[in-house]
Amino acid sequence: MLKRLDFSEFLPDRPLSLAWAKNVYPMAEGYRPVRAFQNITPALAGILGGAAFVGSDGTSALLAGTATDLYRYSGSAWTSLLGSLTATIWRFDQFNDAVIGVNGGAPVKFDLIGGTASPLGGTPPVSDLVATVRQQVFLAGDPTQKNVVYISGFEDPEQWTPGTNQSLSVAFPNGGEIMGLAGGETGIIIQKRSVRRATYTGDVTVWQFDEISREIGCMAKGSVASAGQSVFFLSEQGFMACDRNSVIPIGREKVDRTFFNLYSRDDIQNIRAAIDPRSTTVCWSMPGTPGRIWCYDWTLSKWTVIEQDLSLVFSGFTANISIDALDAIYPGGIDTIPYSLDAAIFAGGNPLFLVATDLGVVGALTGDPMAVQFTINPIEVEPGRRVRIRGARVVSDAVQGVVAVDVRARAGDSPKVRNSGAIRDNGRVPLRGNGRHVGVEVDIPSHSWTYALGVDLEYEMEGER
Structure with missing residues (x-):
């Protein structure tokens, strides 16, 4: 039978x-x-976060930060852009041809066209969360004002004087600390016990803030990721998805109990979330050797797990690699290159889900099947x-x-x-x-x-x- x-x-x-x-x-x-990890960069010791972006001229930039420096991957090595920093985390978002980076200290700016970095102009607050909402930048994470979101001037990410050019700061009386931001046509502000939608009004109030969920919020800042209208995060009740109108559970009676049984609250503070830009999958990484990546395909409403040595994950685009850079990396000539020339490592501007190992090597899951x-x-x-x-x-x-x-x-x-x-x-x-x-x-x-x-x-x- x-x-x-x-x-x-x-x-x-x-x-x-x-x-x-x-x-x-x-x-x-x-x-x-799932395909095996294939390195793209050499090691960057102490990597705390990364991202990659493409400018209006098509130039791509792969960025990463450590506790003291902001780096760009040049195609053969990591190049320091801005040192003498004090960072605890790195998160990035794009505003036109500028990349705004926050790190738990003073925000910084990277010019995608010029290839240079500098402190963000104006008087931006200390922050570790950033999102671009319409034509303005949202920041949060000031340790002295944990429930406050700061909004830049209209079409000016370096204007931070409240009352000038639509710049303002907003304190929320309930919901607790702000744990995540998501951008787009509307903004999403996720607190420990609340989720709010920010809608641009253009009148004297500039922005309207509507609470769309009460008593459900985010328990770990690194768990927040967004794709289009969807925002994903980990709450005390489990994994959640927000469509900007409501919050729904996506892990209940599926993976939530298993996840919480495997990790302590201290472990969960190391979680990092990222979107796979080539699929409809959001991924949450838990570091280790091996670590695990918890994957959720939101079109199929299905979960899986990847085991991989890692420290964190992020999404973006690979950096362009020139012929000169190839010569520097592989001085023995084309026959010594261990990849095909159309491999992910050489594809500038190619959207990829990126993984950083515990040694700080950044790569993609593009090798042979695991x-x-x-x-x-x-x-x-x-x-x-x-x-x-x-x-x-x-x-x-x-x-x-x-x-x-x-x-x-x-x-x-x-x-x-x-x-x-x-x-x-x-x-x-x-x-x-x-x-x-x-x-x-x-x-x-x-x-x-x-x-x-x-x-x-x-x-x-x-x-x-």
Whole structure:
């Protein structure tokens, strides 16, 4: 007899589900592989944040900051742009051809056309949050005014005198500390216990602030990321999405309990969020060796996990690399270059989801497919009956892999010694085991494959006692 065990939606919070889906992305049916980390830059020790942007002339710039410096990747090395800083974090946003960087101290500005950096002009507040909303820059994070958002002059990110050219500061009497900002045609201000929408009025008040969620807010500043109208963040109640009109849970009864069981509150303060600009996926990284990236595809409403040594993630564009820079990096000539010339490392302006390792090396997930693991929690193959497992077939175009079965009399029993077998040339995996509850683990090593849908179990029913 055959029974198909689908690689269904990854729901580790639920007992009868796919308990683990590692190093894959979801599809409408099944999963596809995540590719391995491929370095783009040399190490930048102590990296605290990064971003990449493209100017109006098409020039791209990959920026990153440490506790003391702001750097630009030149195509062969990191070049210091602005030193003698005191930074605790780095976040960036673009305003025309200027990149505004905040770091927990005085904000800075990078000129995309001129390639130079300087302190942000005017009298901007100390800040660690930044967003461009319409034609103005929003800042927040002043440690002496944690509930205040500061707004620049109209079309002038270096005008910070309240009452001049629509510049103002706004203190919110409830909701607590401001934990995140998101830009666009409207602004989103996320506090510890509130979410507000900022709408431009153009009248004497300039901006209108509407509370769209009360008692749901953000618990970690690094968890906020936005794409189009959507804003994502981690709250005390779990992962949330805001469409600028309401806030909805996206991890409840899916991954929230699992996530909170794995990490302490101190751990969660190290979370970093970023959008994969080539897909509809928001990613939250938890650093470590290995660390984990929790991925949510908002069009499919599905989650997966990537395991990768990392310190943080960010999104943007790769920097242009000139022929001269290639000569400097690979003095042995073109035959010594370990990548094809159309690889991500050379594609200036190419949108990428970027990962920084614990050593500060920045790269993208563009290499060979990573090793993958699926785990299906023990289920009753035939309700109320014991079964004898004879073999399995992985429903996939993967030609390599190992299938293991965990057979138990009761679902709550300790896992039995797993019986496992490799995929043979005919696609079959020989297995042996008997029990009432059967769990399955499938491990696919790094090789070329494109989809995995589930496992077909071969079994016989045993007699009743």
